[in-house]
Amino acid sequence: MAGTAGSAGATGQLGAMQGGSERRPPTLSIIGCGKVGRTLGRLWHDSRAFSLLDILNRTAASAQEASAFIGAGSVAASYGSLRSADVYLVAAGDDQIAACCSALAAAGKLQPGSIVFHCSGALSSLELAAASDHGAAVASIHPIRSFAVPQQVAEHFTGTWCGCEGDAAALAVLGPAFSAIGAQLVDIRREQKTLYHAAAVFASNYQVTLIDVAQQAYVAAGIAPELALQLIAPLLSESAANAFRLGPAAALTGPIARGDMATVARQYQAVQEWRPQVAGLYQQFAALTADLALRKKNGKP
Known part of the structure; x- marks a missing residue:
């Protein structure tokens, strides 16, 4: 897979890890690793769909708790200390997604070929405009279920429907990762994301x-x-x-x-x-x- 001069990072790496002889999972870092982030992180770690690098939360203690639950991931002290990952999950609350994405972009962690996504049901991938401005591919993938008890969700995630929309390049990587943990993906229209979420409500x-x-x-x-x-x-x-x-x-x-x-x-x-x-x-x-x-x-x- 030949990348452009500005995309020698994640774009080329993802192609190699998915289709080359040295197959390896994409690297992932999670920002705002609460119940959803912990659950997905654990499932992806166990399935080896992603290789978890860093976890950045408001406090080091909560990031450490998330790491312990997942069984992987290092605690990052700031956006600047995040290692460059192929994929970033912004799992913060809805009102913080855009701000977290902007901080990630401002820290210089994104490049053409990077992937940034969130799991909000109410917001579309347009919340990640700051990442798009830096050449990253963005998406929104929303698991249609409650995450009240992460341990239980992790044990019974197979069959969970997930509404997805976003850039094709992002979905090409995220789709197989979600399928690897038993998710069933359904395409939704970005402009109808709010109505889609109202249906779930x-x-x-x-x-x-x-x-x-x-x-x-x-x-x-x-x-x-x-x-x-x-x-x-x-x-x-x-x-x-x-x-x-x-x-x-x-x-x-x-x-x-x-x-x-x-x-x-x-x-x-x-x-x-x-x-x-x-x-x-x-x-x-x-x-x-x-x-x-x-x-x-x-x-x-």
Whole structure:
């Protein structure tokens, strides 16, 4: 793989390590190595998809903890002390990604052929503009799952879907690295990244909120909180299983699906008397559910 005069670094090295006789994994450094960085770092170290060089966190202590969890990586004291890596993962919080990338670029660690990526679900690879300005290839790859307990995620990561977008040169290296740890990649449009992430929020965060609202309604109706969750569990799990198996429209049941709008009106009034702000939510969901019921009636998915 012939590189240009300005890309004799990572571009040529990546070609050699992937296609040459002296195959070696690309080198990786992680900036802001929290739960996501630690989990991915450990998986890549164990699979030898990357060779971990340095970890740069706000404190040396947290970087050392990350290194211990991963089983590799040296603690870097500053951007200037980072060794030159083929790939940099900026795993800091969303509000710090652009600043971290700018600091990395200002430290002179990037060149044509370098790769910089982040794993934010809400932000696109455009957050890494400072790296692009220095000739690096950039990408965003978002694992669609919770990283609340890194140890558990590391043990059960296989099959995780990851939304990806960015420069082809970056994805050509990152795609195989994610595949090596069992990820399934799905291409997304950079300009629709925020809507893509909103879909995940509906499916995850707001589902938890709906469970909380349902529990509160049961409690207001005289059911003990612990028992309320037991009542919700089969309704939620069976409805979700049917929606995944049959599709949302075919799986829909309940008063709106039956056309029993008198029951819906009574429920709305009861919720309005209990908690007006939740009544507004009920009304909005009723309208959307009516649309879904019409699709079911017309045999549309």
